[in-house]
Amino acid sequence: MIRVVIAEDQQMLRGALTSLLKLEDDIEVVADVSDGQAAWDAIQKYNPDVCLLDIEIPYITGLEIAKRLKSAGDKSKIIIVTTFARPGYLQKAIDAQVEGYLLKDEPIDYLIEAIRKVMNGEHVISSDLAATLFLKQNNPLTDRETEVLKLAKEGWTTRDIGKTLFLTNGTIRNYLSSAIQKLEVETRQQAIDKAREKGWI
Structure with a gap:
């Protein structure tokens, strides 16, 4: 029996995924949860064979859970599901060493087969997503620019970011200005939107 956390x-x-997977004789859904913290707790409790994780669940993202599990040497297989065919996200998932990366609009039979395949040691990526790898753009932002944009995305002010990173307001503005130029946009919000769309923050 393949034990799954959703x-x-x-x-x-x-609810639909849970109901459909329960119809399979060789799959058992041991927990279905709505956020990353609940997912982490369920994984620790049930030690599932497969973790089916939405990429952008609240509190702890699916990708962050994947990184934590791999770092801890956990043997659970991880399938990330997403509505986003973004090269940056796919690259992050590959870097996190997940076993599967699927679009949510795949047929349920494809998902069920993906679960069985990863249990057999295979890797599964939606064909539409695999094509995006060839469209991958390198992230032009430095680590610090990325960090500043991430905090700005959360609604932090220049002053708040400066206090957190122990940098002057002028330095923070310089990082934001540099990011805006590199991303070829005109405003801080446009920079945030573009970096997020590319999967860089």
Whole structure:
């Protein structure tokens, strides 16, 4: 029996996935949860064979859970599901060594087969996602520019970011200005939106 934890914040989709997977004789859904913290707790409690994780669940993202599990040497197989065919996200998932990366609009039979395949040691990526690897753009932002944009994305002011990173307001503004130029946009918000769309923050 393949024991699965599902983490998906869209209740209708989570309910549908749970119901459909329960119909399979060789799959057992041991927990279905709506956020990353609940997913982490369920994984620690049930020690599942497969973790089916939405990439952008609240509190702890699916990718962050994947990184934690791999760092801890956990043997659970990880399948990331997403609505986003973004090269940056796919690259992050590959870097996190997940076993599967699927688009949510795949047929349920494809997902079920993916679960069985990763249990057999295979890797599964939606074909539409695999194509995005060839469109991958290198992230032009430095680590510090990325960090500053991430904090700005959370609604932090220049002053707040400066205090947190122990940098002057002028330095923070310089990082934001540099990021805006590199991303070829005109405002801080446009820089945040573009970096997020590319999967860089």
